[in-house]
Amino acid sequence: MARISKKRAEALWDDLRSALELSEEKIAEIVKARAWEPLGYESFADCWADKLSGLRLYGEIRAVVVFQMFDGGASVSEVSSAVSGVGPVEGKRLKTAHTKKMSPKSAAVFSTVRQHTRKAPSGRRFVRAELSPDELATVKSAAELCDVSVDEFVKRSVLREAAVAEAGYVG
Structure with a gap:
């Protein structure tokens, strides 16, 4: 791929920032206008599942979308089915964050810090014996x-x- 100028690179990054900021504004606009109803959908979640379910979202924007679904009464299962990259565990974390009235930005951090249990190492096991x-x-x-x-x-x-x-x- 051909190298681009510094000016063009800066413009690309600025465009990306604008697009991401605009997407959150568009989601808010869709929710405020209840733009799923004229299309025959019962909820924001139903419309999202039909129109955008393959779109993989990350971080804060994903939390914004999921929170809107929870606000509309969607269950964790419905959210997990509708939003690519949100499985049942992530959905439960985001539901907890939503219930605690966290901001989408805080929820994005909260949902990425995962509790885990260390698995037993695979492979050889050892027996220890104390000898004189x-x-x-x-x-x-x-x-x-x-x-x-x-x-x-x-x-x-x-x-x-x-x-x-x-x-x-x-x-």
């Missing part, structure tokens, strides 16, 4: 006699004892 110096020397000596590493010897020993216990030969 004499016990460790015995394990090292036994591993050397079997011509395996201490880790491998301990692993085999633990698995062998587990198999014996599962077979019912606990003694």
Whole structure:
């Protein structure tokens, strides 16, 4: 792609800012005029779902649209179906923000900070055993006699004892 001038680049960024600001104004204008009713829609959410559901919104503008839907009585499920990029979890976060009377700007930040639970790491698991110096020397000596590493010897020993216990030969 050909390089553009600094002046043209600045103009593009200014146009984008204007378009984004204008979109929020247009949404407010549509809501104020109830512009979905002459088209035969029951609500802003229904009209959005039919006309703009594939449009992916981000940040504050997404919160503005979702808040308008909640103001019109839409459920989290309806919002999640109508607004691309808003699933049930995001919808619930935005509903909470709306209920708390947050601004769309604050809601955009609130909804992106997600609580999560760390999953257990996949792959190898470890068993820890505390041994006295004499016990460790015995394990090292036994591993050397079997011509395996201490880790491998301990692993085999633990698995062998587990198999014996599962077979019912606990003694």
